[in-house]
Amino acid sequence: MAKRKLVLTFPEDIVTKPITYRLVKDYDLSFNILRAEVTPDMEGKILLELSGDIPKIEEGINYLQESGVTIQEAARDITVDKKECIHCGLCTSLCMTQSLTLDPETKKLLFDKDKCILCGLCSNSCPVDAIKLKM
């Protein structure tokens, strides 16, 4: 039995379709949705742990990709070092779940870890390397 933690991105045209249930029915996989967000532009993002036989997991991932879902390996953890951060806001423009935002009053970075789906999109944007991902 293997496990993979993945970030699934559903574009607007398939976000309401019942795609993931086939992972159980047709691929004999089980999954655990750890976090789910619908972004402001109606993309769906799910952090999901997939369990099953390795070949079945690969088949299930292929099925998802053929259905239009974008898949990334999720990081295990993320830290944002507030002491290093210079509050430039670059990371906030990349964070689709709005975990990273600038406080409208103080203009300081806010990080809501509960909204983060560990996609890692923000980490390379930081000019002072304040965002660290654990893979």
Ligand code: SF4
């Ligand atoms: S990894 Fe970064 S970009 Fe992705 S959801 Fe978390 S804070 Fe946002």
Ligand code: SF4
């Ligand atoms: S990109 Fe880096 S320095 Fe800029 S706000 Fe984000 S964490 Fe802070």
